[in-house]
Amino acid sequence: MHTFIQTTLYVGHPRSDPPSLNIVSSDQDAKHFLVFSYPAFGHVTPLLELSRRIVAAGHRVTFAVSESLMDDMYKRNVVVPADEKRIRLFLLKDGIQSSHDECLSADDLVLVSNRLSVAIRDLISSLPVKSTRNGYSRRIADIPSVDVIISDVFICDAPFTAAVEQNIPIFGFSPMAGFMAMQYLGVTEQTALGNEDVKGEMKTDQLPAGLKDKYLKIRKSLAKATGLMFNSFTGLEPNIRGEVLKLCPEFTKLKIGCVGPVVAHSPDDPMKHSETSQVSRWLDKQKERSVVYVSFGSMLAPKENQLLILCETLRAMNRPFIWALKSAYQAPLSQGVKEAIKSQFQTTGCPFLILAWAPQTTILKHKATRLFVSHCGWNSTLEGISFGVPILAWPMCADQHGNAEMVERLGCGKKIKNVDMAAKRIVSQEELTGLIDEVAQWDSSLSENTYFTKAQKLSEDGAEVTSKDGDSQKNLELILQGD
Template sequence: MSPPRQHVLLFPYPLFGHISPLLQLARKMAPHHDVTFVTSALRVQQLRQRGIFTAADEASIQLVGLLDALQESDDTEGTFQQMLEVGEKTFPFMTKLFRTLPSSASPDALGDDYRALLDRPLQRPVDVAIMDVIALRESLPLLHPRGIRCFVFNSSGLIFSNKLNVNQDTPALPDAAFFSDWEAHPDLAVSGVPRAFKEMCMDCDGELFPGLDALAGFIVNSIEELEPEVVRTMATHRKTAGKPVRFVAPLFADEAGKGHGNLVGEWLDAQGERSVVYVSFGSFAVSQNEQLHEIAKALLSLNKPFIWSLKSHQQKLLPPEMQASIAGQSASSKYLVLAWTPQRSILNHPATRLFVSHVGYNSLLETFDAGVPLVCWPMFGDQFANADMAQRLGNGRTIPDTGALHSRTVPAAEIAEAVTTVGQWERNFGDGDYARKAAEVSRMVKAAAAPGGSSCEAFTKLVLSDIPLA
């Protein structure tokens, strides 16, 4: 007999890198429970306009917009400061919502205050909330007393477990440290954390993630085999021991609705096997014009076919000869430079040899699954720890001092040397050192997601045991 269906509300940080994996989790949960996905009303509009939230999703998930202060003008530039401001324009409205959110324990909260904060009413009181880790401090003290069981969702387990020992005596670094490799340090309690992070995650008594003992469990978008030390840490740490910790990766982002898919597919089909260099720095903007020129110079010097995902306004800053080529791009072009690219399709195409990436966590997982080697170009935050993971696993190499905190321009020769080293074009693809490791990691990820694999089993326990019985 199946357990009773619970009403599960998922709330991501309102950036697409955070929305996408939680939306995929919502899709997987929908056959088992009644699922509501709440995010900024602007994001709801964009999810529908871009075809990411599909007709099938409409039939199985209630998508609800939070009437916050986020505007389209807030999306003009992918800078770190903008990413922080997005939260500032959402969280005050989130906390108002959670104070009056109807729960099975207090259904009387259905009233004008609650309804005025959403673009549509909830279908029923909430039993369980799955919160982005960034929203944990604000949400848990409001939801738990109302009888709503709370799970926290995080990307890499390492990023969460590294923070568990941070305390009041931990050094507070300048906030500019967000742009350095602080998250990759094995002991943040000693090395320190940015002041804004410390203030965000601690209460006045100096406790990290206050009220963590009230959580029903942890959901991690990773696999146990990638992070065995984290599994052991979370099983024994005083803040997490005894609670379910479910590693449920991979939860992949969607690629619907932005165009260029046919052009990219036709172009890739015309290239030689394992010949293409793919370059993308995600939604973060490479701000230095000189750096864009050095990247362009490096790619052209390789004399290899490449696809570069680059924002339209930045394409105008490229060398004139490259801009001229972009204007007439076709399936027969030597290379493609596009404002958006179907990343998973590119990574899984047999023409792709390697990926030059900012190693955002979603990109990292997609690359691991595809079995493609990495040249890592981290910019800030967890990207440094992600690059460290790729280097530890042997399927990636990091260009040093690339963070937004560093003022240096990485020269074309250094970029080309890193790409050549990882690509190892002098060997058959499968014989290359980085490619062999990439294939091993890919097999690990696919095995975890397959029936009977660790992630598949963890998800089953989450939806059939943890959520109904937490």
């Protein structure tokens, strides 16, 4: 028996002006969307934001997610009990024990997909099916009929097969950059088997057998879909449809395009409001474009010796900085730094904040922020770009390397070379200082800083595509139309 929980979500957008939406005229016109996410926060976050946009257009959403994520979704401020009634969480009893942001084993990725598949097939097969005559052919308690399904492509074939059987339109959603999606869509039966895992740079020329089978299933299942949408935008990747069709000519009938940047706004959570306010007040006291913000996401942090070098580098800059560093990773820091952390909000003129949890979008959109040192997970990359902040990319694993290369190619940042989670190469204080100085260009005006001006231009492009007549908005409306 599945648990069906009513919860409420903030409907928002990272920019001051939300995307223009064609609001439905009445509840009779409203559709019910069922959204499935892979159980990792890098996947949950953009799919929740996409759900908010669907809700903002006047439709209803049921968001189905592994029950193992429920507590963390609130703790991480991903979902909050705000006063919105059209999004409900459906907790899948899939036997998964925890978030898989930190699960980087190919075998584990396959196991998670298999467990999800069982729960999702059970749910979709139990959904009410519309009849041409007397309402619905069957019902289950509390679940209205579903008009459209949106599924994370990494769940593989189960949602797509079941949706086709129930004659429900289904859209695949790729939370990765389009060019990274081309890697898994390009896997064929001829792709060589190997021992490559996703702990390093994401490569698909040699794959473990289980991961190869997973990618083949993704491609096969998407051929059954109504459409395939990417969390990207034309300013970053202008010809995603063409590239997809070049690889997958069997997708000709699919609606293919970008709906991004799908970037979450910080929800108005009373539990986090005081922390966010403290950070905002600290930022308000800093000079415009003077702050370095550092975050490696919720998954990883540099190894201990590299972490200490980073800390010393940041402190030696004599520039204000904010460092998002989970409490578990703060142990190696010096006693002096630890003492400063305890009183950082009480100390007048404290030159830094080291935070176990940081309101990232609040920081990135503040005019005091000049540079973002990031692991370049795709969500963080899009957030940096959406708010026009140059990025110093420090990738750790998987698709982060490709994202970092895109940042450098676009001209809105710089990639640190030959780094990964294994930390075989230590970035020296001298090198790191030089890279920060190169991207920040402290002594130049912002108009002369090409990294900054390019980041600002991409931010404007991202806002344009989500406006009323923008490409991403038009693609979102294709989803809203359903079939």
